[in-house]
Amino acid sequence: MQDLKNKTDAEIVKLSLDNDACFEELVERYEAKLMRYILRIASLGKETAEDLLQEVFVKVYQNLNDFDSQFLFSSWIYKITHNVVISYIRKSYNGPKFISIDDDEFYKNFIDLMPGNSDLPKELDSKNISKKVRAVLLELPEGYREVLVLYYLEEKSYKEISDILERPINSVSVMINRAKKQLKEKLNFLNS
Amino acid sequence: MSKISEKIIEKLKKEGIEKIPKWRFVFKRAFVWVSLVLAIVLGSFAVSMVMFQIINMDLDLLPRVAPAVGFGLFKIVPYFWLLIAVLLFVFVYFDFKNTRKGYRYGGGIIVGTSLIIAFVLGAGLYFFKTSERADEFFLQMPFYENMHRGREMIWNVPDRGVISGVIIKLEGDKAIILEDVMENVWDVNIEKIKIGKGRIDKNLFVGNRIKAVGEMISPGKFQADEIRPFRMPR
Numbered sequence: 388m389q390d391l392k393n394k395t396d397a398e399i400v401k402l403s404l405d406n407d408a409c410f411e412e413l414v415e416r417y418e419a420k421l422m423r424y425i426l427r428i429a430s431l432g433k434e435t436a437e438d439l440l441q442e443v444f445v446k447v448y449q450n451l452n453d454f455d456s457q458f459l460f461s462s463w464i465y466k467i468t469h470n471v472v473i474s475y476i477r478k479s480y481n482g483p484k485f486i487s488i489d490d491d492e493f494y495k496n497f498i499d500l501m502p503g504n505s506d507l508p509k510e511l512d513s514k515n516i517s518k519k520v521r522a523v524l525l526e527l528p529e530g531y532r533e534v535l536v537l538y539y540l541e542e543k544s545y546k547e548i549s550d551i552l553e554r555p556i557n558s559v560s561v562m563i564n565r566a567k568k569q570l571k572e573k574l575n576f577l578n579s
Numbered sequence: 580m581s582k583i584s585e586k587i588i589e590k591l592k593k594e595g596i597e598k599i600p601k602w603r604f605v606f607k608r609a610f611v612w613v614s615l616v617l618a619i620v621l622g623s624f625a626v627s628m629v630m631f632q633i634i635n636m637d638l639d640l641l642p643r644v645a646p647a648v649g650f651g652l653f654k655i656v657p658y659f660w661l662l663i664a665v666l667l668f669v670f671v672y673f674d675f676k677n678t679r680k681g682y683r684y685g686g687g688i689i690v691g692t693s694l695i696i697a698f699v700l701g702a703g704l705y706f707f708k709t710s711e712r713a714d715e716f717f718l719q720m721p722f723y724e725n726m727h728r729g730r731e732m733i734w735n736v737p738d739r740g741v742i743s744g745v746i747i748k749l750e751g752d753k754a755i756i757l758e759d760v761m762e763n764v765w766d767v768n769i770e771k772i773k774i775g776k777g778r779i780d781k782n783l784f785v786g787n788r789i790k791a792v793g794e795m796i797s798p799g800k801f802q803a804d805e806i807r808p809f810r811m812p813r
Contacts, residue, residue, distance in 0.1 A: 404598070407591070410588075410591075411584060411588055414583075414584045414587050414588065415584050418583050418584055418587075422583070437583060440583060440587075441583075441586060441587050441590060444587045444591075445587070445590065445591065445596055448591055448596060448598065449596060449597070449598060449599050450598075450599060450604075451598050452598055452599060452600065452601040452604055453599070453601075453604040455679060549682075549683065553682035554682060555682065555683055555684060555685045556683070557685060558685065
């Protein structure tokens with residue numbers, strides 16, 4: 388199993404097709420990343436997020452034969468995660484809405500990472516920043532919140548986001564710009 | 580192994596979850612592509628039928644019949660084939676989006692490319708007379724024949740100098756007996772006909788569907804200046 392550490396995701400997928408033990412390596416590589424992603428894009432409790440994460444890995448395991456090495460494995464697994472989360476959100480439309488991440492750094496990083504944030508009010512540098520960003524993120528449409536998370540926090544390229552969300556690259560770029568604009572407007576409004 | 584990893588691996592083993600075999604994915608993808616190609620071919624065929632029906636209209640006669648038929652003029656639009664073409668290309672759009680990389684292309688590119696393919700293939704089918712033969716074949720079916728009859732009505736306006744129907748008898752080279760779509764019988768004098776665009780002689784045979792352009796002398800009597808096949812030859 389130690390050898391697996393040096394192998395690429397695609398190589399491990401190939402090995403996993405014949406040997407289930409190799410699949411554990413994929414789970415270990417992605418569980419933390421995907422857990423964070425689920426919590427960032429959806430307003431969920433940690434337990435629900437864990438259940439969804441399990442569902443994601445079950446789907447990944449079942450569909451291993453469908454993985455196409457022309458795509459990045461990370462894009463493929465994020466796409467499955469996106470679909471599982473969206474499907475859950477649609478089913479439990481009336482469920483409670485809250486963002487479970489208590490990590491203030493998460494929200495501060497969000498603003499720091501956004502280029503051209505100089506036009507944001509200076510007061511945002513205050514202690515309240517995380518509360519404000521959290522509130523504003525909650526107000527953003529689901530799709531906008533997700534592209535911002537993928538681009539600024541998961542550090543995915545436009546092409547990867549296009550593969551994850553299954554949208555044309557142009558549309559991803561438009562969504563990111565609109566999401567940024569809305570986020571800034573809402574932050575400005577909240578601060579005024 | 581972390582706690583979550585353990586749970587996941589345990590769940591896979593405990594519930595006996597298995598990998599979906601590769602052939603099922605291959606089959607699914609092949610099905611998407613085969614249905615896509617089929618829809619493009621059928622859609623292009625529908626476009627060729629639209630072309631055939633539009634090109635074969637005697638557009639120069641429209642000003643003559645229009646005042647008499649009014650909104651009936653809309654009957655000449657080949658709605659049936661247009662609807663089939665639109666439905667098939669809507670299917671093509673969604674089916675293409677279902678291919679592995681289909682999402683990478685915007686709606687404009689998919690619709691634009693589909694239209695180009697439809698017109699090129701459709702024109703090909705029209706050029707090789709596939710649409711003409713298909714139209715003749717479909718005319719044997721009652722529902723299609725009824726639809727066609729509805730369209731034919733607009734070319735039967737005796738007081739505007741146009742009648743259309745089937746030749747039931749030839750009376751030398753002086754007259755023909757024609758039964759129009761309303762099942763009225765006409766004695767059509769053809770002594771003065773122009774040999775219009777070289778197509779007259781070929782069309783004077785019993786059973787042929789024609790248009791006579793000229794003047795109504797009296798009910799049942801018509802003086803033709805021109806005889807046209809119901810459909811323009813190419």
